[in-house]
Amino acid sequence: MFILGIETSCDETAIALIETRPGPNNGSTLAGTSTMRECRIIGSLIHSQADLHSPYGGVYPTLAKREHGKNLIPLLEKLLEKTSADRSISTKGSLAEDAWRQKIEKFSKSIAPQNPELFETLSNAKLIRHIPAIDAIAVTEGPGLEPALWVGITFAQALSELWNIPVIPVNHMEGHIIGSLINFDMDSSRWQKITDLDFPSLAFLISGGHTEFVQIDPGFKYSIIGSTRDDAVGEAFDKVARLLGLPYPGGPQISNLAAQARSMKLTSPISLPRPMINSNDLHMSFSGLKTAVLYAIRKITKDGERTMSNEEKLGLAMEFEDSVIEVLDAKLRKAIDFTQTRTIIVGGGVSANKKIRESFEKTASEYGIKILLPHSHVSGDNALMIALAGSIHPISSEKIRADGTKSL
Numbered sequence: 001m002f003i004l005g006i007e008t009s010c011d012e013t014a015i016a017l018i019e020t021r022p023g024p025n026n027g028s029t030l031a032g033t034s035t036m037r038e039c040r041i042i043g044s045l046i047h048s049q050a051d052l053h054s055p056y057g058g059v060y061p062t063l064a065k066r067e068h069g070k071n072l073i074p075l076l077e078k079l080l081e082k083t084s085a086d087r088s089i090s091t092k093g094s095l096a097e098d099a100w101r102q103k104i105e106k107f108s109k110s111i112a113p114q115n116p117e118l119f120e121t122l123s124n125a126k127l128i129r130h131i132p133a134i135d136a137i138a139v140t141e142g143p144g145l146e147p148a149l150w151v152g153i154t155f156a157q158a159l160s161e162l163w164n165i166p167v168i169p170v171n172h173m174e175g176h177i178i179g180s181l182i183n184f185d186m187d188s189s190r191w192q193k194i195t196d197l198d199f200p201s202l203a204f205l206i207s208g209g210h211t212e213f214v215q216i217d218p219g220f221k222y223s224i225i226g227s228t229r230d231d232a233v234g235e236a237f238d239k240v241a242r243l244l245g246l247p248y249p250g251g252p253q254i255s256n257l258a259a260q261a262r263s264m265k266l267t268s269p270i271s272l273p274r275p276m277i278n279s280n281d282l283h284m285s286f287s288g289l290k291t292a293v294l295y296a297i298r299k300i301t302k303d304g305e306r307t308m309s310n311e312e313k314l315g316l317a318m319e320f321e322d323s324v325i326e327v328l329d330a331k332l333r334k335a336i337d338f339t340q341t342r343t344i345i346v347g348g349g350v351s352a353n354k355k356i357r358e359s360f361e362k363t364a365s366e367y368g369i370k371i372l373l374p375h376s377h378v379s380g381d382n383a384l385m386i387a388l389a390g391s392i393h394p395i396s397s398e399k400i401r402a403d404g405t406k407s408l
């Protein structure tokens with residue numbers, strides 16, 4: 001089964017194509033108790049808009065929407081160029097000139113008014129007229145920035161109409177979970193196993209919009225058992241970076257400074273709190289920590305009378321990162337105790353953080369349990385995880401939509 005993935009929930013425009021099949025010893029289970037499937041990655045392309053949003057200190061939704069509209073078709077055509085060159089999938093035929101014109105005429109009314117950039121590139125597209133043997137399109141339906149999400153959904157619907165194949169709506173956070181279940185291998189000729197889960201599994205999702213523990217029970221039943229009360233952990237990294245005069249996205253910037261501080265054996269000029277570290281639940285809070293950094297900067301600079309030295313900045317970045325890690329790790333331990341899980345899955349952009357990965361790995365090893373961390377290609381937003389989530393159990397994705405429980 002060939003699945004095209006589309007992701008436009010935030011500031012990454014992404015397209016991916018995979019083929020999946022049941023794994024050995026597994027006949028037909030899709031949404032049952034087993035995830036035993038195999039996949040091969042035919043292509044996964046990501047166009048980051050981070051540089052464009054950097055001056056705004058965060059993602060600017062209308063700009064993101066416009067950029068997705070401009071970039072989706074070029075990314076897809078690049079992918080189709082590869083598949084036609086290496087013949088990794090066959091073509092089912094081509095749209096006749098008349099049929100193509102009729103569709104474009106229709107899209108000029110249905111797509112152009114809301115998404116002029118998408119319509120413009122779509123009407124000039126060449127390769128999508130040759131219908132590839134793709135079986136379904138998996139698209140992120142949420143959570144994310146509404147204007148950005150709609151571009152991807154509109155695009156998926158247009159392709160579905162052109163190619164006459166179904167659309168599978170995928171929850172972005174589920175994508176972050178499933179994306180961590182593969183051993184990333186971009187060699188398109190190689191089949192790789194999608195890790196089989198034992199239940200209950202525990203996912204810790206740490207991204208720019210979410211910080212939550214998700215218990216996964218048989219049949220891929222998801223329950224959120226803990227989350228942030230306010231800012232997400234990635235959001236805290238981004239906001240603190242802005243306070244320190246660093247560009248968006250702030251996570252990699254802060255962790256860079258913190259690494260420098262450690263290698264120079266610096267100490268922090270001020271100690272920061274570890275919010276909710278001792279609370280007897282799985283909830284977290286990061287907004288107070290960001291405010292504590294603001295007050296620390298005011299104190300160090302004597303309310304702006306002097307600037308912070310480079311060493312003070314490095315020390316403060318390190319103290320912030322240490323505080324985040326201590327809180328996340330303490331909560332992870334509580335979540336393991338609570339769920340008695342044997343498998344932790346970590347997902348979301350913040351899981352790219354080296355110190356966080358090391359700390360979680362150490363904890364998993366102390367407990368003697370398995371930990372699945374995403375490969376760097378799939379730690380941030382990407383369409384590979386969306387295609388995988390769509391293929392692994394489309395039924396549950398549908399359920400997420402039907403129940404209205406989009407907030408996973």
Ligand code: KG4
Binds near residue numbers: 352353
């Ligand atoms: O999952 P993601 O790409 O987008 C959302 O769905 O939110 O996560 C983006 C977040 C940003 O807040 C970014 O600063 C953070 O992930 N991030 C990091 C690191 N790399 C990205 N945070 C801490 N350390 C990193 N190395």
Ligand code: ZN
Binds near residue numbers: 172207349381
């Ligand atoms: Zn994400």
